[in-house]
Amino acid sequence: MLNTYDFPEFAYVQSEEQKTGNPVRHTVIVVGAGPVGLTAALDFAAQGLNVVVLDDNNTVSVGSRAVCYAKRPLEIWDRLGVGARMIDKGVGWKLGRVFLRDEEVYTFDLLPEDGHKIPAFINLQQYYLEEYMVEACEKSPHIDLRWKHKVVSLHQHDDHVELAVETPDGIFTMEAGWLLACDGANSDVRRMVGAEFTGQFFQDRFLIADIVMKADFPTERWFWFDPDFHRGQSALLHKQSDDVWRLDFQLGWDSDPEVEKRPENIIPRVKAMIGDDVEFELEWASVYQFACRRIDQFRHGRVLFAGDAAHQVSPFGARGANTGVQDIDNLSWKLAAVVKGDAPLALLDTYHGERAYAADDNLLNSTRSTDFITPKNGASKRFRNAVLSLAKTAPFARPLVNSGRLSTPTPYLDSPLNTPDDGEWNGKMRPGTCAADAPISVDGRPGWFLDLLTGGFALLALGVAAEPVDAGAFSPKLIALGTDFDDPDGLVSTRYDAGGGALYLIRPDQHVAARWRNFDAEAVKAAISRATAGAIR
Amino acid sequence: MSLTFEPNIESPDDFYELLTDAQRDLSDEDANDMNARLVLILANQVGSLADLKMAIEAAK
Numbered sequence: 001m002l003n004t005y006d007f008p009e010f011a012y013v014q015s016e017e018q019k020t021g022n023p024v025r026h027t028v029i030v031v032g033a034g035p036v037g038l039t040a041a042l043d044f045a046a047q048g049l050n051v052v053v054l055d056d057n058n059t060v061s062v063g064s065r066a067v068c069y070a071k072r073p074l075e076i077w078d079r080l081g082v083g084a085r086m087i088d089k090g091v092g093w094k095l096g097r098v099f100l101r102d103e104e105v106y107t108f109d110l111l112p113e114d115g116h117k118i119p120a121f122i123n124l125q126q127y128y129l130e131e132y133m134v135e136a137c138e139k140s141p142h143i144d145l146r147w148k149h150k151v152v153s154l155h156q157h158d159d160h161v162e163l164a165v166e167t168p169d170g171i172f173t174m175e176a177g178w179l180l181a182c183d184g185a186n187s188d189v190r191r192m193v194g195a196e197f198t199g200q201f202f203q204d205r206f207l208i209a210d211i212v213m214k215a216d217f218p219t220e221r222w223f224w225f226d227p228d229f230h231r232g233q234s235a236l237l238h239k240q241s242d243d244v245w246r247l248d249f250q251l252g253w254d255s256d257p258e259v260e261k262r263p264e265n266i267i268p269r270v271k272a273m274i275g276d277d278v279e280f281e282l283e284w285a286s287v288y289q290f291a292c293r294r295i296d297q298f299r300h301g302r303v304l305f306a307g308d309a310a311h312q313v314s315p316f317g318a319r320g321a322n323t324g325v326q327d328i329d330n331l332s333w334k335l336a337a338v339v340k341g342d343a344p345l346a347l348l349d350t351y352h353g354e355r356a357y358a359a360d361d362n363l364l365n366s367t368r369s370t371d372f373i374t375p376k377n378g379a380s381k382r383f384r385n386a387v388l389s390l391a392k393t394a395p396f397a398r399p400l401v402n403s404g405r406l407s408t409p410t411p412y413l414d415s416p417l418n419t420p421d422d423g424e425w426n427g428k429m430r431p432g433t434c435a436a437d438a439p440i441s442v443d444g445r446p447g448w449f450l451d452l453l454t455g456g457f458a459l460l461a462l463g464v465a466a467e468p469v470d471a472g473a474f475s476p477k478l479i480a481l482g483t484d485f486d487d488p489d490g491l492v493s494t495r496y497d498a499g500g501g502a503l504y505l506i507r508p509d510q511h512v513a514a515r516w517r518n519f520d521a522e523a524v525k526a527a528i529s530r531a532t533a534g535a536i537r
Numbered sequence: 538m539s540l541t542f543e544p545n546i547e548s549p550d551d552f553y554e555l556l557t558d559a560q561r562d563l564s565d566e567d568a569n570d571m572n573a574r575l576v577l578i579l580a581n582q583v584g585s586l587a588d589l590k591m592a593i594e595a596a597k
Contacts, residue, residue: 379568390595398544400549
């Protein structure tokens, strides 16, 4: 199959509970060992929860599938100890070019701001990402990965979920206090609980092909509307690691996926795109169609949903896996607090509130990109072509060109967990926003601001005298500028608008919960109470 | 000259969705008729003959 990658085969092991036939009540079971399920396992383990992961297969993703990983998920993986390896192996990029026919009409630069540990975007084949996370899971005493375990039915009780699970040794019963479904867009678990999954289907098909070539194309995202080599459709070229390149061809609704998948039909398309004289090998290809849809509720009783199982988007904008990983970032501290009895169930319901809001934002962006790329009627196509033909000479048309709005975190601006601002603030760090990184130094050694924010709530004091606040299980770690870290470049102060002194309460998922200009212990406690759905009084 | 070719549309993606959604269920002919009306409405907003001339040239 692939020339550049050897697929690991993970061992199936019959569990003790299947051997003995005595069900064990697990704290959390995750269904699906894809990027989102594996992230969940690592994050739950980081919260001190024991977790069992069930996957019906015994290897990583076949084919590169998800390719573009954005800054925020990489920051989450960095917090979980697997980010550096992904960034090392991945290909960084920031420039995108858009062509109409064979003419460049528009170039965008992601313009990553300096002074962040994590790059704006990397491209990496999904199988590497999964392999690295599986290795990290195997090292954790909290994580039990079980391959060739397929959930065949489930039954909800008041305080647990009962599962029938099929393995090569037959069917047995498992129990979980909580079940997290990360089993993808065609989620069996979602079907089993009878959840609604509605939205818009798009009548179009796309061919994706991974090829290996030593070519001097730059590491940029190239997107064509109506290219000369593939008239009337769109096409995309993007580099991954190991000299593997992702090609994407819009095919139209009338195409036959089985015919299009044949190498003898793919190879001429590739040659037309990259040139007859470039040598390449075809690694993997797939034909896909897509929908933009979301689950009705992210929690159904004791069953939770994350990633594609909860929301499916078009691939334009890299909003699939990137969003799913942020679901986990939001869920893990809340679930841990509820499991440990530190917070009420109401905290877990804010998982739906915040992540459904983010999913809707992703769906909106993804639907708009799809409408631009594949216009639905003559009028829409006329405007699309007008925008593209004006874009080359008229700068105003460029912001209207939509070949995918790339994934950025959706701030939870209306979340009930936020304490509204009192007074005037500048900059981006409004309550509900994920905390910006910045270079710092600790004891004279260079470091990164986000690395200070681990393991619970934090109270960040920038030029404000603050004292430790007792909020029980949610007592924040006090991090004071000048005591715990220094800000040699002044970027923490700038990004957090700390000129006149500032105090921030930051959630365990590194999102701003509240901010003040002065320290008041009672105000901090009230904000923690609010950010935990009333866990403390 | 006050006609600008620099980006000036508030929330470009919102605008584009509004525009294309307005014609989603129209026939080509109805959409063309609507576009003609839209051009005239926006031309009135621009007002200046010199600017309108410039816009017409740019669109040719």
